Amino acid sequence: DTEVTQTPKHLVMGMTNKKSLKCEQHMGHRAMYWYKQKAKKPPELMFVYSYEKLSINESVPSRFSPECPNSSLLNLHLHALQPEDSALYLCASSLTGTGANVLTFGAGSRLTVL
Amino acid sequence: GDSVTQMEGPVTLSEEAFLTINCTYTATGYPSLFWYVQYPGEGLQLLLKATKADDKGSNKGFEATYRKETTSFHLEKGSVQVSDSAVYFCALSSGGYQKVTFGTGTKLQVIP
Numbered sequence: 077d078t079e080v081t082q083t084p085k086h087l088v089m090g091m092t093n094k095k096s097l098k099c100e101q102h103m104g105h106r107a108m109y110w111y112k113q114k115a116k117k118p119p120e121l122m123f124v125y126s127y128e129k130l131s132i133n134e135s136v137p138s139r140f141s142p143e144c145p146n147s148s149l150l151n152l153h154l155h156a157l158q159p160e161d162s163a164l165y166l167c168a169s170s171l172t173g174t175g176a177n178v179l180t181f182g183a184g185s186r187l188t189v190l
Numbered sequence: 191g192d193s194v195t196q197m198e199g200p201v202t203l204s205e206e207a208f209l210t211i212n213c214t215y216t217a218t219g220y221p222s223l224f225w226y227v228q229y230p231g232e233g234l235q236l237l238l239k240a241t242k243a244d245d246k247g248s249n250k251g252f253e254a255t256y257r258k259e260t261t262s263f264h265l266e267k268g269s270v271q272v273s274d275s276a277v278y279f280c281a282l283s284s285g286g287y288q289k290v291t292f293g294t295g296t297k298l299q300v301i302p
Binding site: 080082107109116117118119121124126131132166168170176177178179180181182183184 | 222224226231232233234235236239241279283288289290292293294295297
């Protein structure tokens, strides 16, 4: 299995909703990432988990809350989002998060905040 | 800090034309360099990589050589196909860190 699977593919939510994005990989990778990508822009790093511990938080607003229940799963909990948070949210994983650090990306969850 | 600069797009080529997308970088130490490709509606996929100076990464007819003296990692392909139409991102990862720094992306459109 060489894939990163993200669900849902599309999500529409209001500003008062609570929702979650899910990411799963079974490649034995020990580093997992959340990126945010706006249209025609490169991915922007949000969070990194290394060996199930949060190692990088790129000053992301607290309305985004990551969780790594185990080495295969990564969640992003969403609450009280703003319309400007609408974007493609990409999950990625890598073997260890060091060295050449090749990222394997999922297809993304496209989020629309109304 | 680390940064990646790549040529502005979009780049429009006819099928079988030669492709070059320029990429230069600024980094401390000895970074690893990557090209990722993003097809419409999808996530990014690794296209090729190089981990040290003078390494040449290659995949699917694409090539890029790690040039330390010019801090460059230009992407080339001898004969593009319509199926190569996508956005190409140059990226680097500098040693020991989990951050991958991406360039702004170059959209390639290949017309029949």
